[in-house]
Amino acid sequence: xxxxxxxxxxxxxxxxxxxxxxxxxxxxxxxxxxxxxxxxxxxxxxxxxxxxxxxxxxxxxxxxxxxxxxxxxxxxxxxxxxxxxxxxxxxxxxxxxxxxxxxxxxxxxxxxxxxxxxxxxxxxxxxxxxxxxxxxxxxxxxxxxxxxxxxxxxxxxxxxxxxxxxxxxxxxxxxxxxxxxxxxxxxxxxxxxxxxxxxxxxxxxxxxxxxxxxxxxxxxxxxxxxxxxxxxxxxxxxxxxxxxxxxxxxxxxxxxxxxx
Amino acid sequence: xxxxxxxxxxxxxxxxxxxxxxxxxxxxxxxxxxxxxxxxxxxxxxxxxxxxxxxxxxxxxxxxxxxxxxxxxxxxxxxxxxxxxxxxxxxxxxxxxxxxxxxxxxxxxxxxxxxxxxxxxxxxxxxxxxxxxxxxxxxxxxxxxxxxxxxxxxxxxxxxxxxxxxxxxxxxxxxxxxxxxxxxxxxxxxxxxxxxxxxxxxxxxxxxxxxxxxxxxxxxxxxxxxxxxxxxxxxxxxxxxxxxxxxxxxxxxxxxxxxx
Numbered sequence: 001x002x003x004x005x006x007x008x009x010x011x012x013x014x015x016x017x018x019x020x021x022x023x024x025x026x027x028x029x030x031x032x033x034x035x036x037x038x039x040x041x042x043x044x045x046x047x048x049x050x051x052x053x054x055x056x057x058x059x060x061x062x063x064x065x066x067x068x069x070x071x072x073x074x075x076x077x078x079x080x081x082x083x084x085x086x087x088x089x090x091x092x093x094x095x096x097x098x099x100x101x102x103x104x105x106x107x108x109x110x111x112x113x114x115x116x117x118x119x120x121x122x123x124x125x126x127x128x129x130x131x132x133x134x135x136x137x138x139x140x141x142x143x144x145x146x147x148x149x150x151x152x153x154x155x156x157x158x159x160x161x162x163x164x165x166x167x168x169x170x171x172x173x174x175x176x177x178x179x180x181x182x183x184x185x186x187x188x189x190x191x192x193x194x195x196x197x198x199x200x201x202x203x204x205x206x207x208x209x210x211x212x213x214x215x216x217x218x219x220x221x222x223x224x225x226x227x228x229x230x231x232x233x234x235x236x237x238x239x240x241x242x243x244x245x246x247x248x249x250x251x252x253x254x255x256x257x258x259x260x
Numbered sequence: 261x262x263x264x265x266x267x268x269x270x271x272x273x274x275x276x277x278x279x280x281x282x283x284x285x286x287x288x289x290x291x292x293x294x295x296x297x298x299x300x301x302x303x304x305x306x307x308x309x310x311x312x313x314x315x316x317x318x319x320x321x322x323x324x325x326x327x328x329x330x331x332x333x334x335x336x337x338x339x340x341x342x343x344x345x346x347x348x349x350x351x352x353x354x355x356x357x358x359x360x361x362x363x364x365x366x367x368x369x370x371x372x373x374x375x376x377x378x379x380x381x382x383x384x385x386x387x388x389x390x391x392x393x394x395x396x397x398x399x400x401x402x403x404x405x406x407x408x409x410x411x412x413x414x415x416x417x418x419x420x421x422x423x424x425x426x427x428x429x430x431x432x433x434x435x436x437x438x439x440x441x442x443x444x445x446x447x448x449x450x451x452x453x454x455x456x457x458x459x460x461x462x463x464x465x466x467x468x469x470x471x472x473x474x475x476x477x478x479x480x481x482x483x484x485x486x487x488x489x490x491x492x493x494x495x496x497x498x499x500x501x502x503x504x505x506x507x508x509x510x511x512x513x514x515x516x517x518x519x520x
Contacts, residue, residue, distance in 0.1 A: 067479075069483065110452060114472050117463065125451075149451075153448075157447075160448060161453070164438075166476065166502075168457050168460070169457065169460040170475030170477065170478075171509075172435050172460055173460050174473065175435075177468075177512055179424035182423060182424045188424075192409075192421060197432075199429075200372055201457045202461075208440060213434065240504060244504065245431045
């Protein structure tokens with residue numbers, strides 16, 4: 001397919017590379033920032049543009065991978081070309097595009113991307129939605145050229161998925177940071193804890209998390225929990241977080257195994 | 261070495277197997293529960309006992325891998341044999357043993373263990389502490405026979421390490437559970453989110469977590485955060501957790517990059 005990438009951020013970068021690697025032609029890369037457009041365009045052998053009036057109409061698909069609140073305004077400008085267009089946002093309704101064109105859909109890669117980190121796109125779940133069945137079929141076909149995990153997910157489900165992703169990715173990463181900061185404050189190496197982070201995530205690949213929960217809360221080890229709260233006495237926000245998460249673990253365990 | 265395992269839980273099981281695999285002789289396995297003692301003893305070709313008076317004195321080391329609050333009382337009983345003894349607890353001071361014998365130390369494997377899951381012990385960080393330098397050397401030597409990651413960590417540091425492990429492992433696992441529950445409530449497959457869990461942990465292996473934070477909070481995307489809080493309106497505890505963690509992420513990002 002001939003694909004135009006609108007955006008030059010993490011998602012735009014990884015999607016453009018995945019399309020290119022799968023043999024698609026990237027026609028243009030648009031970014032408001034000419035330098036960012038040029039950089040990504042260079043990598044995927046496309047033409048950079050920084051003005052939407054420079055759009056090459058010889059394209060099959062606009063992939064709109066920009067900030068959520070810019071999706072609507074940009075879609076409105078692109079609608080005049082009457083091409084298929086998709087956005088890549090977990091939190092944005094299909095309607096943001098459909099308001100301007102029936103030739104619209106969603107192409108949401110459920111992964112955390114960093115520009116400097118390679119990723120095997122074949123393992124990235126791609127969540128597809130479209131305004132019509134015909135477009136859905138077309139997008140699913142395209143998705144399968146870059147990923148082995150293609151799912152049909154409507155806008156309501158996608159919102160839940162995005163919320164779940166915040167709990168499964170953004171919040172754990174923040175907790176890794178809390179751990180790293182606590183260690184650093186006591187001259188301890190973050191490497192000490194990295195194998196634990198790996199193994200915890202690895203367990204969740206084959207088990208349901210509730211069934212492999214470990215730690216003081218699930219053991220109802222009040223002594224250790226109180227010790228930990230004392231260690232956190234200079235961090236009232238972390239104390240509150242510790243208590244809330246521990247209560248959650250106990251509630252989860254009671255739901256699973258009954259009261260102890 | 262000739263090693264006696266006191267306990268038959270997750271840590272006892274994995275440590276006993278690691279010692280056995282490294283060529284050490286497991287003399288006996290003690291558990292109050294005779295069946296648990298028999299099960300683990302069978303696996304590591306040791307004699308099971310369920311009464312501490314049956315201890316075989318032809319041993320070099322007692323490894324006390326039992327509940328934190330039982331460590332002191334058991335150590336008191338074992339002290340009469342005047343053998344080297346270690347506990348394996350992150351949250352317990354060396355003093356719990358040293359109160360009864362100078363031939364004491366700590367052998368804390370920093371990992372999350374489940375009985376049903378194999379683990380490559382060579383990658384498990386082992387944190388060593390001892391009452392004397394001589395014992396520290398002996399324990400470090402023993403530790404190196406089963407792990408490539410041996411650290412000297414005193415009791416104060418070990419408490420911090422244990423606290424950090426709760427943030428890096430127990431709490432993220434609980435958040436995986438929250439994600440899984442949210443998905444299940446909307447007929448969505450947990451597999452959709454598993455690659456994200458893997459990648460988030462994989463990033464932390466080579467980066468500092470603060471530098472790879474993604475999601476609505478670090479973007480200051482108020483619209484999405486408010487949408488998420490609305491989606492959680494039937495879960496006030498999760499709303500509170502969501503707000504607290506998002507505030508933490510924003511604070512972390514300001515500390516790292518300044519205010520946006």
